[in-house]
Amino acid sequence: MRNKQPTLAQSFAALLAAPSISAIDASQDQSNKPVLDLLCNWFGDLGFQCQQQAVANTRDKHNFVATLGQGNGGLLLAGHTDTVPFDEGQWQVDPFKLTEKDGKWYGLGSCDMKGFFALILEALKEIPLDKLQRPLHILASADEETTMNGAKAFAANAAIKPEYAIIGEPTSLRPVYMHKGHLAQGIRIVGRSGHSSDPAKGLNAIDIMHLVIGQLLKLRQHLAENYRENAFSVPYPTMNFGHIHGGDAANRICGCCDLHLDIRPLPGIALQDLELMLHQYLKPVVSQYPGAVTISTLYPGNEAFKDSADSAWSQLVASLAGNAPEVVNYATEAPYIRQLGCHTLVLGPGSIEQAHQPDEYMAQDQLKPTVELLRKLIWHACIKD
Template sequence: MTTLPELKHTFSALIAAPSISAIEPAQDQSNKPVLDLLSNWFAELGFDCQQQAVPDSRNKHNLLASLGSGRGGLLLAGHTDTVPFDEGHWQQDPFALTEKDGRWYGLGTCDMKGFFALILEALKDMPLQQLQRPLHILASADEETTMNGAKAFAANAAIRPEYAIIGEPTSLRPVYMHKGHLAQGIRITGRSGHSSDPAKGLNAIDVMHQVIGQLLKLKQHLADNYRENAFSVPYPTMNFGHIHGGDAANRICGCCELHLDIRPLPGIAIADLELMLQQYLLPISEKYPGTVSIRTLYPGAEPFADTADSPWSQLVAKLSGNAPEVVNYATEAPYIRSLGCHTLVLGPGSIEQAHQPNEFLDLSQIQPTVSLLKQLIYHACIA
């Protein structure tokens, strides 16, 4: 008989352990305290718990908890980090689970530390001694920034599950496909000088104007040549999100920088997209040697695709009561999918609450999630 704490206690403990991922070192935190909690709880259920340091990270770790061995079975995966919180915008302590109006409020309630508490709740009274195939739990690091946790795990994983569920907040709707994400910075380094004699300088804004012209050609090429009608926006998108250059009207602009975001469809690898970007800007680079530089603002995320009509997708659709669908945001799914398993993104809570002040999980989602997890574990690992 397990002596695991009751659900609200495990939920509260996870929320109370800060695990913010941020590009800025001052805000970034280790996820180790969260993994230590999970390791203790899963070990009590008989799982073999292994923590692995994530290379080139600031004390970030992954946890793999496994019950049973061999190929096949089910992987339940999620990330243990959260985004930073907007101080002054929360109506309650983001690190204290607060129950109000039929909701549990707290940073990570739906995105997505709470998912692990619900897995534990589902496992409490399941006949785990009857497992025919292994059950794995992956708790990863840095999904909110680099996805380095999932990338490192996929590159070195020894497990080969047949099925996987990633518990991101989808309101329990199975997601079988999503776009990727690439964020690039383009800097033009010109030559400043007095505006009265333009020939003595190289205006970076003028060159950036030409760069934008090429980027618009790439944007049109992507829209004309790649399409997936399952998406509400059925083509790759490009967004110019930030531009800055120059410092005075009477000076030739010496530097101009543009930040852009591209969301590729499945079938376009991030490396291929980066190559396209370089090729489209090559004429400008050749015209103005040493002037154009391209950098990655933060690591990209690959697009993801499974199939809506696979037996796993259809089973999950039947059990959840929701048809498989697609979304425009990115997850760790492509890296989990690379293990060779049928992969779906499905979890409690709404993406509308993710990354928002006063993040919450509606209590009406708890029992359906626990019930669904039990059924999925039964079908994948016991039946």
């Protein structure tokens, strides 16, 4: 006999009460196992076959995969179980407690994006699961907010072959079929410090960084002139110099200078190719000053993503959601889910404007439309003849 399923508010509250912060800093990083244990109990009670898969190169993180039905095809509903850290002094409510106020459900992960799993569970309550013609899969991944190692590991080892996938990131229920990627690089120049009265006795790292920036500006121009996708509001790859620091006094030759930059490539530009371009453009400076220039990756990058706005699936989802397919500039797990060979869209409740913000919330007027939309998507992908 199956256990009684929680109400939507109960499942929502339980997910928020299970901290699952992802952070590069080990002192803030947390396992997502408590969230996965909840999902395993709930979906297992509905008859899903549930697995928890350890993710390499993480701190006790796991993916959760639940499947009902057999064979290939069907639908994958995907999301991540982790949240960003929170600034305690800026929150007016308890981040780990569901707080209802002014037509909103507040809590860390309410829209980005643990709440999505509670809405899937709610949608399944009125679906005749014994009528599935094609399988329904649920993926709850690890470490999306940092390395995306969960989605990468899942894509590399997946034993399922869905025909369609929906990633429930907060898009205000607007289907997203394309987004840019993200590459963050650090460049360090190590010169020789000395007294400013005799520059020839040192090697000024700021002078060398000046040459580096000149080459990077040439790469920026090359990217803008040779790659274009007019669907984006900024239709070319961008490069941003976000941080620079060098030296310690006006009367000392600068011995070290650091630059952090990010590049946001269009679909069709692999991160590996982008890194190669970066090295090629900096090669003249590297050759002129052997051993002085170091190029490194600040944190794992994200590939760009592109599906089709005109496919039958995209058009069906757009019709059901009442919103046309669109593009966004932020990154998601979509390029890795797309590697399964399925038609992939990013579509979920809540606004991206709430993600990573103090007092994150899910507007309650998004709840019922999301549940109804999920039921329709499951019916079309898994039940309809």
